[in-house]
Amino acid sequence: MLDDRKLEVLKAIVTDYVASREPVGSKALVERHQLDVSAATVRNDMAALEEEGYIMQPHTSAGRIPTDKGYRLFVDKLSKVKPLSTAERTAITTFLGGTADVDDLVSRTVRLLAQLTRQVAIVQYPIAQRDVIRHLDLVTLSPERLLVIVVQSNGRVDQTTLEAPVLDEPRLQALRGRIASAIIGQTAADAASVLAGFLETIAPEDRALAGPVVAAVLEAIATQPASQVLVAGVPNLAGTAFEANMRPLLEALEEQVVLLRLLGEAAGDDVTVRIGQENRAQGFHATSLVAAGYGAQYGASLGVVGPTRMDYPSTIAAVRAVARYVSRILTEG
Missing domain, CATH: 3.30.390 (Enolase-like; domain 1)
Structure with missing residues (x-):
């Protein structure tokens, strides 16, 4: 178990790396974050974090970046999720309001998620055995x-x-x-x-x-669709600077069965986050998936896929808000 100070250092490293895409050094952490300790103490904490596998040194510079294990601990220790802005909440209600039918709802939802998160959005059709x-x-x-x-x-x-x-x-x-x-x-x-x-x-x-x-x-x-998913936001991958070859991911995003399995393994009543190798589907080992179930009576799921270097608090908030709003539309409709 890490003490509170090391957790704060890890949180700072994740936050800075997500924002800058550059390895983070101890001096930068002391300057940008109120850690109330010296740079030498931060260096010692970073050494401990690296020894335990939460961060790594990508090359010979002094900077460190989070590992999948580090991201996992960061997500597990999130004390709060970044609240959606008024503009984001308005966008959800406006964009999804007045949907004509389920096809329209799913199409709008997948485009909205891609826009809100700037990631690849995946939405499963809400098909239920009780639909008559x-x-x-x-x-x-x-x-x-x-x-x-x-x-x-x-x-x-x-x-x-x-x-x-x-x-x-x-x-x-x-x-x-x-x-x-x-x-x-x-x-x-x-x-x-x-x-x-x-x-x-x-x-x-x-x-x-x-x-x-x-x-x-x-x-x-x-003509009613079988279980299937819609995908939007694939061009967002171009700006993510994936460390890994994107071809396996792009090929996997075209496979309905793979996407259904990916969502099925991750989604539950609340938001679930799968990081890196936790995603067992081929092509997704260098990504993170943030997913949630929606419409309890349908057993359907939605989520976003992006690099492990992801703004988890904002993404979790967006996925949760959209899932809850779509559930409400289906329930009230």
Whole structure:
């Protein structure tokens, strides 16, 4: 265990290195931070921190930089998270307010996180087994074109256009009523099972025209995304001065399965921070992940990926605030 003074020295080293990207020396620490000790004492503390693996000397200069172990202790000992500014809080409520549906919400969220943190943002779609079909509509566009609209309970709207001779309006609405009666309140999977045998309940003379309608409804249901993630802010990596080759990371950011596993391993009810080698996914060993779950009923997660040299207090605050706001939107929606 480190004493309070060494923890303060470590905190100062992390803070200065994140801000400057330059190794930190004892003289700079004494000048910039109120440590109330001499430079010689700070040098001794830095030697102890280095011996225990919390900091390292990247080259022959007198400066030191934090190791993954040092960042880990810094995060674990954070007594407070930097509060969001009024402008940041306003940006969250303004940018996410008035979202049209889940697709819009996820798209806005991932872009907002990337802007707030200046890191790569990752947001998982909030797909829940309890989401059910809330509404079905069949709209005649022309004698041979029909628009099929399916609305999910999570606000998602799927639609598909059917190119086929359309039933006359009374028969079409009668068919809509029968299909709606069968699938409203069902999950997409259960609705698909119901519709699999639906045509057998239709009068033989109507099946030729009802068949394409049922197929179009099934197509609309099937467009609901499986578990997947959206990524934004990859250009932010250009300004991070990664010490490691970025190619494995860029390749990993294109793999949905890898990203889902990364979020799944890290996210919980509150913010979780995974640093360096704690991220077991290939390509992420030189990064830090700050992630949080959102929408408890959905089991979904969001987070940001960046270099281990990250402004952890600000990033944690942004991820936590966005996760809570998105959860509130989903709950109230």
